[in-house]
Amino acid sequence: MARRTRQLAFRFRTRGGPRPGSGRPPNGERAGVSHLRRPALSRRHPVHVTLRVIAGLSSLRDGAVFFAVRAALRAGKDRFGFRLVHFSVQGNHLQLLAEAEGREALSRGLQGLGVRLARAVNRRLERHGRVFADRYHARSLRTPREARLALAYVLMNARRHGRGLRQLPPGFGDFCSSAAWFAGWGRPRELVFGLGSPTGAFDDAPVVPPRTWLLRDGATRAGPLDPDDAPLATPSRQERH
Numbered sequence: 669m670a671r672r673t674r675q676l677a678f679r680f681r682t683r684g685g686p687r688p689g690s691g692r693p694p695n696g697e698r699a700g701v702s703h704l705r706r707p708a709l710s711r712r713h714p715v716h717v718t719l720r721v722i723a724g725l726s727s728l729r730d731g732a733v734f735f736a737v738r739a740a741l742r743a744g745k746d747r748f749g750f751r752l753v754h755f756s757v758q759g760n761h762l763q764l765l766a767e768a769e770g771r772e773a774l775s776r777g778l779q780g781l782g783v784r785l786a787r788a789v790n791r792r793l794e795r796h797g798r799v800f801a802d803r804y805h806a807r808s809l810r811t812p813r814e815a816r817l818a819l820a821y822v823l824m825n826a827r828r829h830g831r832g833l834r835q836l837p838p839g840f841g842d843f844c845s846s847a848a849w850f851a852g853w854g855r856p857r858e859l860v861f862g863l864g865s866p867t868g869a870f871d872d873a874p875v876v877p878p879r880t881w882l883l884r885d886g887a888t889r890a891g892p893l894d895p896d897d898a899p900l901a902t903p904s905r906q907e908r909h
Contacts, residue, residue, distance in 0.1 A: 709771040709808060714753065714883045716818040717764040717778065718805040722798060725789070727759040729844045733792050737762075740788040741781070742874040750777020753878045756825040756845040763822045767880050778804055812886035819887045823847045824897060841895050846875045854892035 709715070721728065728737055737757055745752040749769035756763040762785075768774035786799035809815045821828070826842045841847035841860045853860050878884040 709768060709774055711767070711769050712880060712882070713808045713810050714815060714818075714878070714880050715766050715768065715774060716807045716809060716822070717766055718761060719764070719778075719782065719785070720761040720801045721789075722801045723760075725760070725799070726793060728757050728762070728789070729759055733789065734844055736788040736792040737785060738874050740784040742872070744777070744781040744784045745874060746876050747780055748776040749773030750781075751876045751879065752781070753875055753883055754819065754822050754846045754850065755875065756822045756842065758825060758844075763825050765818060765822050765883065767878065767883070774806065778806075809882055812882060812889060815882040815887035816890060816893075819850075819852075819883070820893055820897065823850060823893070824895065827897075846873075847895070849873050849875050850893075852888040852892050854894050860895050 726733055728734060734757055741752060741755055750773050751767045752764060753767060754765040766774065766777070768777060782800060782804075789799050790796060807818075809818050823845055824842065824847075826844065841853070847853075847860070848857075
C-alpha cells in the first residue's frame with residue numbers, strides 16, 4: 669500500500685505590517701499627522717491649515733521673528749494654484765486659511781511656503797535644522813457656518829490662547845495676523861487697529877483677496893465679526909494631510 673504524504677504549509681517571514689513599532693516614526697515626540705493619502709479637494713472649498721513648529725524655538729510672535737515669518741508668507745502667498753487668504757501667527761504654530769485649485773496645488777503651495785518659513789526662521793534665529801514638527805493639518809470648509817467659525821478662529825486665535833487681556837486691549841485686532849486685511853469687522857478700522865496700522869490694501873500684503881464664495885460672502889452673511897469675541901473650537905472633523 670502506498671504511503672500518503674501530507675503537504676506542509678510554510679510561513680514566510682514578512683516585514684512591516686500592523687505590529688507595535690512598525691511604520692514610519694513621527695517627526696516629533698509623539699505621533700502627529702496621519703500619512704494616509706490626502707482626500708480630494710474642490711476649488712470651491714477653502715481650507716483651514718495648522719502648521720506647528722518643534723519645541724524649543726523662540727516664539728514666532730517675537731519682534732524680528734514675526735516680521736521674518738510675515739515676509740515669508742508674503743513671498744509664498746500666491747503660487748502653484750495656492751492662495752493664502754488669512755493667517756494668524758502664534759507662539760508655536762500658524763493658523764492659515766487658504767484656497768487651492770485642487771489637492772496637488774494645496775500640497776505644492778504649502779510645501780513651498782513651509783520651506784520659505786523654515787529658512788526665514790532659521791536665518792533670523794541663526795540656527796540650522798528642522799523647524800516644523802510634522803506635516804500640516806488641513807480641513808476643508810464646506811458650509812458658511814464652517815467658514816465663519818474658521819475665520820473667527822484664525823483671526824482671533826490670540827484671544828483663544830489666553831493672551832487677549834495681556835496683549836490685545838478690548839476692541840483691538842491682533843497685529844500678528846491678517847486681521848487688518850479683513851473687511852468684515854463690525855467696527856470701523858480706526859477703532860480696531862488704531863493709528864499707524866496696515867492700510868488693508870493688497871498691493872504689498874501678505875495675503876490675497878478671497879475668490880471662493882464661502883470666504884468672500886458666505887462667512888459674513890450672518891453679520892460682521894466682533895474683534896472681542898473669543899473664537900469657539902473648530903469642528904472636530906479634520907482631513908489630515
